[in-house]
Amino acid sequence: MGDDTLLKIEKEILRNGDIKTRLRAKKTDWISKLIHLDGQPFSFQGRSYLLPIYNTPSPRKLLMCGRQVEKTTMLANEIIISSVIQPYYKTLYVSPSHSQTRAFSNQKLKPWITDSPIISKYFQSSKISQQVFERGFTNGSLCFLRSAFLTADRVRGLSSYMLCLDELQDLLTSNIPVIEECLSHAPNPVEIMSGTPKSLENPIQLYWEGSSQCEWLVPCERHTPTYWNYLDEHNIGLEGCICKKCGGAINPQKGQWIAFSGERDIMGYRISQLMVPWYQEPKKWKELVWKRENLSKGSLYNECLGISYDSASKPITRADLVSCCSTKHQFFAQPTPWTNRVEIFAGIDWGEGTDGTERGAKGKIRNASYTVLTLGMYLDQKHFHYFYYRRFEGKDALPGNCVNEIIRICKDFRVRCIGADWGHGWGVNERLEEAFGGHRVIKFQHVGNQRQRKKYDEIGHKFQLSRNEVITDFIMDIKDHKVIWPDWETVKQYLCDLEHIYCEYKESSRQMVYDHKPSEPDDALHASIYCKETADNYYGKQR
Numbered sequence: 001m002g003d004d005t006l007l008k009i010e011k012e013i014l015r016n017g018d019i020k021t022r023l024r025a026k027k028t029d030w031i032s033k034l035i036h037l038d039g040q041p042f043s044f045q046g047r048s049y050l051l052p053i054y055n056t057p058s059p060r061k062l063l064m065c066g067r068q069v070e071k072t073t074m075l076a077n078e079i080i081i082s083s084v085i086q087p088y089y090k091t092l093y094v095s096p097s098h099s100q101t102r103a104f105s106n107q108k109l110k111p112w113i114t115d116s117p118i119i120s121k122y123f124q125s126s127k128i129s130q131q132v133f134e135r136g137f138t139n140g141s142l143c144f145l146r147s148a149f150l151t152a153d154r155v156r157g158l159s160s161y162m163l164c165l166d167e168l169q170d171l172l173t174s175n176i177p178v179i180e181e182c183l184s185h186a187p188n189p190v191e192i193m194s195g196t197p198k199s200l201e202n203p204i205q206l207y208w209e210g211s212s213q214c215e216w217l218v219p220c221e222r223h224t225p226t227y228w229n230y231l232d233e234h235n236i237g238l239e240g241c242i243c244k245k246c247g248g249a250i251n252p253q254k255g256q257w258i259a260f261s262g263e264r265d266i267m268g269y270r271i272s273q274l275m276v277p278w279y280q281e282p283k284k285w286k287e288l289v290w291k292r293e294n295l296s297k298g299s300l301y302n303e304c305l306g307i308s309y310d311s312a313s314k315p316i317t318r319a320d321l322v323s324c325c326s327t328k329h330q331f332f333a334q335p336t337p338w339t340n341r342v343e344i345f346a347g348i349d350w351g352e353g354t355d356g357t358e359r360g361a362k363g364k365i366r367n368a369s370y371t372v373l374t375l376g377m378y379l380d381q382k383h384f385h386y387f388y389y390r391r392f393e394g395k396d397a398l399p400g401n402c403v404n405e406i407i408r409i410c411k412d413f414r415v416r417c418i419g420a421d422w423g424h425g426w427g428v429n430e431r432l433e434e435a436f437g438g439h440r441v442i443k444f445q446h447v448g449n450q451r452q453r454k455k456y457d458e459i460g461h462k463f464q465l466s467r468n469e470v471i472t473d474f475i476m477d478i479k480d481h482k483v484i485w486p487d488w489e490t491v492k493q494y495l496c497d498l499e500h501i502y503c504e505y506k507e508s509s510r511q512m513v514y515d516h517k518p519s520e521p522d523d524a525l526h527a528s529i530y531c532k533e534t535a536d537n538y539y540g541k542q543r
Contacts (some may be wrong), residue, residue, distance in 0.1 A: 028054045030081050036116040042077065046277030049216050050074070052257050053269050062168075062211050062268040063194035064204055066306040069271045071194040075164045076108040078192055080116075082162055083141035084123055091143045092160040092182050096170040101147045104166065105132045109143070152178040161186045168195035169204040176203065193266075197301075197308040200318045200499070205308040211268025213260040216275055220250050228258075231274045232305055236292045240285055241274055252280070272305045315475050315514070316498045322488050324478055329379075331486040332387045335413050339387075344413050345538065347374045347531025348406065348420040349523040350428065353397025371397045372494070372523040373406050375413055376531045378539070384477070384532050385484040388413070389494040389524065403428045407435045419444055419534030421526065422462045442534050446470070446526075453543055454533075465533070471501075471514050473543060474529050483532075497524035 025033075028044055028051050035042045044050060053061065053074070065071040079091045095101045113135070114120050128136035133145045146154045152175040160182045165171065171179075183189035195204045217228040218235075220243035227245050229235055231252070234244040243250050252275050261268075273279050279288060291304055301309035309317075332339055351369035375388035390409070392402040410418060418436060420429050422443035432441045443462035450466045453473075457464050477483050478498075485491045500520035503513070516522045535541075 026055045027078075027081060030085055031077050034084060034116060034118055035077060035080060035112060037073075037112060039115060046253060048253060049255065049257070049271070049275055053267075054078075056267050058264070058267040059189060060191045060266045061193070062204075062207050062266050063192070063271060064197055064208050064268060064306050064308075065194065065271040066273045067196055067303045069273060069276050069306070071196075071271065072104060072108060072166060075166055075192060075194060076104070076112060079109065079143055079162070079164060080112060080119065082190075083137050083143060084119055084139070086141065086161075088140035089162070090141070090160040091162040091164065092155065092158055092179075093143065093145045093164045093166065094148050094155060094171075094179055095166040096147060098147045100167060101145050102132055105135065105145050109135055109145075148175050148179055155179050155182060158182050159185055161188070162190040162192070165191070165193045166195070168193045168207070169198050169202050170195070171203060173203045173206070196303065197306060199314075200308045202308060207266060208268050208270075208308070210263055211261065211266035212263055214257045214267065214269045215260055216252070216255040216270070216272075217258050218250050218252050218255040220246060220248060222246055222248055231255075231272050232307065233292055233297075233300060235274060236288050238289060239282070240280065253277070270306045272307075274305070314499070314501070315503050316478060316501055318499060320478050321485075321492075321495045321498060324481055324483050325485045325488040325491065327487045329385055329484050329486055330387065331389075331490045332375075339413060342377050343416045343538075344375055344377050345531050345535040346406075346410050346413075346415045346418040347376070347527040347529065347534060348372070348418065349526040349530065350421045351392075351397050351521070351523050353392065353394050369397075370521055370523050371402050371406075372497075372527040373409065374494075374524065374527045374531050375409075375415065376528075376535070378535060379484065382482055383484055384482065384535065386491075386528060386531065387486065389491060389527075391494065391524070400428065403431045407432065410436070416440070417442060417534050417538050419530035419537075421530065422460070442537060444530050444533060463533075463537070465529075468514065470529060470533070471525075474525075474532070477532075483528075494524040497522050498528075501525060 031042055031054065032044060033041070050070075053063070054077070063071050063074065075093065079093060083089050083091060093101065093104060095104060113124060123137045123139060125138050128138060129142070130136070135143045135145070144158055144160065146158070148155055148171065156178070163180065163183055165176070165179065180191065183191065193204070193207060197204050197208070199205070215230055217230060218241070220227045220229060222243070223245065227243060229244055229250060231241075235241050235250070237247070237249070241250050241252050242248060255275070257269065273288060278284055288304065291300055295303070298309040301307040349372050351371045353371070354369050371392040373390045373392075374386055376384055376386040379385050392405075396402050417440050418432055419442045420432060422429065422445040429441060429443055445457070445460070445462050445464050446467040447464045448467055450464060453466050453469050455464045456462075485495065488495075500516040500522050501514050502516065
């Protein structure tokens with residue numbers, strides 16, 4: 001194992017005159033020298049994308065991967081090499097199920113340890129534990145293997161220096177912090193998470209959003225400047241990986257890792273089947289082409305590309321919302337000369353300021369509900385731009401407490417007309433009418449059984465909106481990119497309300513109905529609808 005180009009020899013003279021020798025190398029060098037796979041030394045040839053992942057000094061790593069791209073292999077390599085080169089090192093491997101943990105122990109750890117000559121000769125003996133759920137090494141290192149799905153009880157009380165969470169997407173979010181407690185006494189804790197994504201609400205996606213979000217970008221040098229491809233379904237050509245801009249062949253092996261986020265607490269890497277060397281072979285590539293043409297988009301994104309994808313029950317996806325966000329259009333917290341030159345409209349959905357955890361007098365949990373104000377305007381005949389949002393929380397959300405602030409904001413921005421929720425805000429809407437005049441305040445009420453999309457109620461002095469139809473129209477405006485928001489990072493705290501919406505079939509009415517969980521508010525959605533409906537009413541626009 002003495003390749004001087006890989007291993008650095010350091011010698012230290014101790015106080016008693018003895019010489020202590022240390023071998024230093026990158027983790028990938030140790031792996032390629034010590035670990036054998038199928039009788040051959042583990043090779044990184046054609047896997048250059050793995051080198052930075054293994055060698056990063058970050059104590060927390062996240063692998064968001066497609067299927068069959070060596071994510072479990074990476075966990076096995078990490079566990080074995082860390083146990084061998086660091087005496088008395090303790091690791092904990094956790095997967096969602098007992099059978100997955102057993103398979104990892106028997107099909108990954110055991111054969112690789114046994115087949116690796118140096119490891120099996122110097123780090124294994126009959127005196128150490130070789131159980132399925134506990135594997136030891138002669139240098140005192142020990143690996144625990146457990147499962148945790150509905151409960152994390154099997155990992156309680158264990159202490160380790162490295163934690164490997166496999167199939168993260170299938171672990172309960174509430175169990176993960178409990179499992180992570182095993183690292184609480186580690187001097188230099190290491191955590192490696194891996195899995196195949198599912199929906200945008202899945203734990204792996206939540207951790208991905210808090211990571212560096214490293215993507216393997218592949219260059220196409222036919223363009224000036226070079227065009228860098230983000231690998232997705234558009235790069236799957238009939239005979240190989242292609243540039244999505246010109247359709248020419250590109251080589252995934254020439255890619256580079258680029259971080260799409262400034263976060264560094266977790267180094268996150270997405271590995272798709274398009275990157276791995278065995279899928280570059282003609283026969284395997286035909287499988288990718290078949291998958292693109294025959295799998296559902298969700299399965300293709302999850303299983304092949306390693307990308308989270310919303311289920312069909314979510315009418316508004318994160319991708320829909322992000323595609324309507326633009327850094328070219330600002331979030332204006334204060335009036336500007338530009339806002340003073342355009343006609344601005346306001347939308348208000350009144351709420352009680354509850355977060356979904358409070359209980360009423362009878363002990364029933366009260367729905368999450370906030371007062372939300374939004375301002376927007378038409379940029380042209382087609383595109384409506386929302387440039388301001390504010391959520392009033394706690395006591396500030398009570399209509400009687402926030403109405404003065406809303407009046408001030410609307411006056412500062414010279415709002416032309418205000419659209420407000422009638423059902424919850426009938427009392428404070430009178431305050432708005434006193435401040436702006438009745439002709440500048442439009443009240444809206446959602447109704448279920450109504451043939452017309454919008455109908456004026458002469459008695460109640462309000463517009464009745466067909467709830468399903470109006471929400472559907474707004475969703476279609478989003479999907480047609482007729483709605484524009486500022487950049488995602490600025491408005492995501494408000495647009496999450498739109499993600500809470502799901503579509504459900506109601507047997508009583510025999511129709512699909514939009515709904516949301518009681519713990520997940522949807523106030524920003526309705527404030528946005530009222531704002532645009534107010535503008536449409538002002539300009540006389542018809543659906």
